[in-house]
Amino acid sequence: MSKIVIDPVTRIEGHLKIEAITEDGLVREARCGGLMFRGLELILRGRDPRDAQRITQRICGVCPTAHAIASSLALDDAFGIAELVPPNGRIMRNLIFGSNFIQSHILHFYHLAALDYVDVTAAAGYTGPDRRLRQVSDYVARGSLSPFLPRYEGDYRLSRRANQQAVSNYVEALHMRREAQEMLAIFGGKMPHSMGIFPGGALEQVTVDKIVAFRWQLNRLRDFVDEHYLPDVLAVARAYPDYFEIGGGCRHYLSYGNWDLDQSPDLTKRLRVLPNGRVNGSLDAIESFDPERIREHVKNSWYGSKSDLHPSIGETDADPKKPGAYSFVKAPRYDGQVHEVGPLARLLVAYARGQERVRALVDSVLSELGAKPAALFSVLGRHAARALETKLIIELMDDWALQLKPGESNCAVYDLPENGTGMGLTEAPRGSLGHWINIKDGVIANYQAVVPTTWNCSPRDDRDQPGACEQALEGTKIRDEQNPFELVRIVRSFDPCLACSIHMVSPKGRENGIFRIN
Ligand code: NFE
Ligand code: MG
Numbered sequence: 001m002s003k004i005v006i007d008p009v010t011r012i013e014g015h016l017k018i019e020a021i022t023e024d025g026l027v028r029e030a031r032c033g034g035l036m037f038r039g040l041e042l043i044l045r046g047r048d049p050r051d052a053q054r055i056t057q058r059i060c061g062v063c064p065t066a067h068a069i070a071s072s073l074a075l076d077d078a079f080g081i082a083e084l085v086p087p088n089g090r091i092m093r094n095l096i097f098g099s100n101f102i103q104s105h106i107l108h109f110y111h112l113a114a115l116d117y118v119d120v121t122a123a124a125g126y127t128g129p130d131r132r133l134r135q136v137s138d139y140v141a142r143g144s145l146s147p148f149l150p151r152y153e154g155d156y157r158l159s160r161r162a163n164q165q166a167v168s169n170y171v172e173a174l175h176m177r178r179e180a181q182e183m184l185a186i187f188g189g190k191m192p193h194s195m196g197i198f199p200g201g202a203l204e205q206v207t208v209d210k211i212v213a214f215r216w217q218l219n220r221l222r223d224f225v226d227e228h229y230l231p232d233v234l235a236v237a238r239a240y241p242d243y244f245e246i247g248g249g250c251r252h253y254l255s256y257g258n259w260d261l262d263q264s265p266d267l268t269k270r271l272r273v274l275p276n277g278r279v280n281g282s283l284d285a286i287e288s289f290d291p292e293r294i295r296e297h298v299k300n301s302w303y304g305s306k307s308d309l310h311p312s313i314g315e316t317d318a319d320p321k322k323p324g325a326y327s328f329v330k331a332p333r334y335d336g337q338v339h340e341v342g343p344l345a346r347l348l349v350a351y352a353r354g355q356e357r358v359r360a361l362v363d364s365v366l367s368e369l370g371a372k373p374a375a376l377f378s379v380l381g382r383h384a385a386r387a388l389e390t391k392l393i394i395e396l397m398d399d400w401a402l403q404l405k406p407g408e409s410n411c412a413v414y415d416l417p418e419n420g421t422g423m424g425l426t427e428a429p430r431g432s433l434g435h436w437i438n439i440k441d442g443v444i445a446n447y448q449a450v451v452p453t454t455w456n457c458s459p460r461d462d463r464d465q466p467g468a469c470e471q472a473l474e475g476t477k478i479r480d481e482q483n484p485f486e487l488v489r490i491v492r493s494f495d496p497c498l499a500c501s502i503h504m505v506s507p508k509g510r511e512n513g514i515f516r517i518n
Contacts, residue, residue: 001021001022001023002022002481011111011112011113011115011147011492012112012491012492012495012496012497013060013062013112013496013497014034014036014453014496014497015034015035015036016032016033016034016035016329016453016457016491016496017031017032017033017034017035017326017327018030018031018032018033018469018470018473018487018491019031019033019326020473020474020487022478022481025477025478025479025481026475026476026477026478027473027474027475027476027478027487028474029466029474030466030469030470030471030473030474031326031459031460031466031470032327032329032457032458032459032467032469032470033326033327033328033329033459034327034328034329034453034457035327035328036328037302037318037320037328038059039316039318040055040056040058040059040449041314041316041447041448041449042316043055044056044444044447045443045444045445045446045447046443046444047443047444048442048443048444049075049078049079049416049437049439049442049443049444050075050198050199050416051444052071052074052075052435052437052444052447053068053071053072053075053197053198053199054193054195056068056070056071056435056447056449057071057192057193057194058193059449059451060497061192062104062107062429062497063100063104063428063429063430063497064100064191064192064193064194065096065097065099065100065184065188065191065194065197066097066100066426066427066428066429066433067428067433067435067449068096068194068196068197069093069097069197069424069426070424070425070426070428070433070434070435070449071424071435071437072093072197072198072199072424073267073422073423073424073425073426073435074422074423074424074435074436074437075199075422075424075437076199076200076422076424077265077267077421077422077423077424078417078420078421078422078437078439079199079200079414079416079417079420079422080265080417080420081199081200081412081414082263082264082265083263083264083265084200084263084412084414085200085201085263085411085412086201086408086409086410086411086412087403087405087408088201088202088206088404088405088408088409088410089200089201089202089409089410089411089412090201090260090262090263091400091401091403091404092187092196092197092201092202092204092206092404092410093197093201093202093260094259094260094396094397094400095187095214095397095400095401096184096187096188096194096196096197096202097197098259098393098394098396098397098400099180099181099183099184099188099191099397100180100184100191100429101389101390101393101429102180102183102221102225102390102393102394103177103180103181103184104429104430105229105343105386105387105389105390105429106173106176106177106180106224106225106229106390107173107177108386108429108495109173109229109232109233109383109386109387110169110170110173110229111147111170111173111174112492112495113383113489113492113493113495114166114170114232114236115147115148115151116485116488116489116492117156117157117158117236117239117240117489118156118158118163118166118167118170118236119156119158119163120136120140120148120163120167120170122160122163122164122167123136123137123140123163123164123167124137124140124141125137125141126164130164130168132167132168132169132170132171132172133164133167133168133171135171136167136168136170136171152483152484152485152488153483154480154483154485155479155483155485157239157240158235158236158239162235162239165232166232166235169228169229169232172224172228173224173228173229176220176221176224179217179220179221180217180221182217183214183217183218183221186204186210186213186214186217187202187204187210187214188204189203189204198411199414200411200412200413200414201409201410201411201412202410202411203410203411204410205410206404206405206406206407206408206410207406208406211401211402211404211406214401215398215401215402218394218397218398218401219398221394222394222398225387225390225391225394226391229387229390230387230388230391233383233384233387234365234368234369234384236380236383237369237380237383237384238369240380241380243378243379243380243489244371244375244378244379244380244381245375245378246378246379246476246477246486246490247378247379247382247472247473247476247486247489247490247493248281248377248378248472249340249377249468249469249471249472250337250338250339250340250468250471250472251280251281251340251377252278252279252280252281252337252338252339252340253278253279253280253339253340253341253344253345253348253349254277254278254289254334254339254340254341254345254349254432254455255274255275255276255277255278255289255341255345255346255349255350255427255431255432256276256289256291256425256426256427256432256433256434257270257272257274257275257276257277257289257349257425257427258272258273258274258346258426258427259272259273259274259393259396260272261273267423267424267425268288268289268290268291268425273355273357273396274346274347274349274350274355274358274427275349275350275353275355276288276289276349276425277289277349277352277353278334278339278349279348279349279352281374281377283348283351283352283373284352286349286352286353291423291425291434292310293334293335294310294311294332294333294334294434294450295308295309295310295332295333295336296308296309296311296314296330296331296332296333296450296454297330297331297332297333297461297462298325298330298331299324299325299331299460299461299462299464300324300325300326300327300331300459300460300461300464301322301325301327301328301329301330301331301459302318302319302320302321302322302325302327302328303315303316303317303318303319303322303325303328303330304317304318304319304322305317307462308462311332311434311436311448311450312421312423312436312438312448313446314436314446314448314450316448325459326459327458327459329453329454329457329458329459330450330454330458331454331458331459331460331461331462331467332450332454332455332458333461333465336463337465338458338461338465338466338467338468338471339455339468340431340455340456340468340472340494341427341430341431341432341452341455341456341468342382342385342386342430342431342452342456342494342495343382343385343386343388343389343429343431344376344377344381344382344385344386345431345432346385346389346427346431347361347362347376347385347388347389348376348385351373357392357395358388358392361388361391361392362376362388365384365388379489379490379493380493382493382494382495383493386495416442417439418439418440418441418442419439419440419441420439421436421437421438421439422435422436422437422439423435423436423437424436424437428451428452429452429495430451430452430453430456430494430495430496430497431452431453431455431456432450432452432455433449433450433451433452434449434450435447435448435449436448436449451497452497453494453496453497455467455468456468456469456494456496457469457494457496458470468494469490469491469494469496472490472493472494473487473490473491476490
């Protein structure tokens with residue numbers, strides 16, 4: 001029995017703590033805890049409902065666009081204007097949101113996860129023709145080792161040449177992310193915290209110049225994804241095939257669906273490219289999705305609020321001294337069960353529903369790797385799904401940009417109701433995102449957001465079922481407890497949006513070591 005503490009896990013967004021108990025190198029028990037309280041839902045109370053679009057974007061600098069979409073969908077619903085959103089508004093929302101997805105997925109693979117697999121020291125002393133590699137070599141030679149060190153040692157398996165190519169792409173990916181942000185700004189105005197998405201549609205005027213500029217930048221991103229992102233993910237997959245076998249977790253996958261193709265007022269019936277649903281590891285029992293079955297548990301969370309509430313009547317009363325609790329993250333459950341959300345869940349739901357483009361993409365990668373669909377329930381399955389989703393979104397966006405109609409309306413005109421309720425369901429880069437609003441006397445009476453990482457990195461629920469990431473960690477064999485690569489690779493595969501610390505605690509309470517990970 002031993003206890004390993006990793007605090008914090010870096011290269012993720014925000015603050016997360018994970019504890020795990022090991023026995024003979026096997027993780028017996030893992031705990032995820034979010035250690036920050038922010039209370040944005042409380043800040044929204046008493047404000048003009050239209051402020052939700054602005055304030056909820058401040059939840060995060062990485063996925064503000066997702067919150068702009070979710071809040072605008074909730075407000076479309078509460079104002080009764082969903083069907084009035086014109087096609088230009090719907091398409092621009094998809095284009096702005098899609099730009100953010102591309103940026104976010106490239107960020108995750110190259111700048112958050114890749115250094116778990118790529119040995120950046122392969123760039124040291126490089127003097128060849130690759131300008132990007134020389135930049136890294138010069139940077140390291142000046143003694144600038146962050147964000148590359150400290151790191152775990154002992155499991156870098158790519159060839160020197162493959163490592164160098166990946167480091168070069170790491171630098172190129174910084175430029176690509178800037179391009180994706182600039183592309184977002186064409187229809188979104190700016191990034192982060194765009195004003196382009198708004199209840200009723202989107203605010204930019206459509207012009208031919210903007211469509212041309214958008215497609216030009218999209219093409220550059222397409223080249224990067226086809227020539228580098230997907231090949232690099234496949235190179236990692238070939239070098240680390242054992243990571244198709246670990247980190248699976250709960251094997252229940254949930255998606256609210258994304259990429260609106262019509263304006264049906266019932267979001268669960270709205271035509272979306274990626275359908276909603278839930279599926280388990282058999283992939284043959286796809287079930288329809290009913291948002292009434294969502295609940296948030298708080299037995300093990302630092303909240304004094306009632307547990308097992310639907311988000312439409314959710315409460316956010318922090319109680320940081322609550323005995324037994326270990327996280328500010330609540331525990332959302334669907335049908336009382338733990339579910340994983342994110343790119344893998346979205347693709348599995350679409351795959352199980354027979355979505356042709358998704359089937360073709362997933363099958364092509366599986367056949368290239370000689371793997372079966374079950375291999376996707378893993379660390380590498382999450383990385384592959386994220387890369388494939390990026391490719392899919394780029395293809396879709398190119399078509400959508402051509403469907404915009406210069407000179408036509410982009411936003412509905414409407415009056416604000418004094419009272420109403422609304423629900424905004426979408427898929428953020430990291431998974432299912434829901435906003436619920438209750439408007440009374442013209443102001444926000446209650447607002448609740450249930451975000452992807454709340455699903456994936458939740459603590460134990462009212463029945464003490466571990467959350468999705470906790471389950472993915474449990475049962476993992478650690479090869480070298482001084483270098484517990486496996487744990488951080490599992491955590492990072494979820495792309496969590498909070499900073500984590502991982503504690504491995506023995507039943508006898510012995511502490512094995514404290515690790516800082518970069
Ligand atoms: Ni802060 Fe987010 C995404 C949302 S949080 S990154 O994607 O919503 O899990
Ligand atoms: Mg919440």
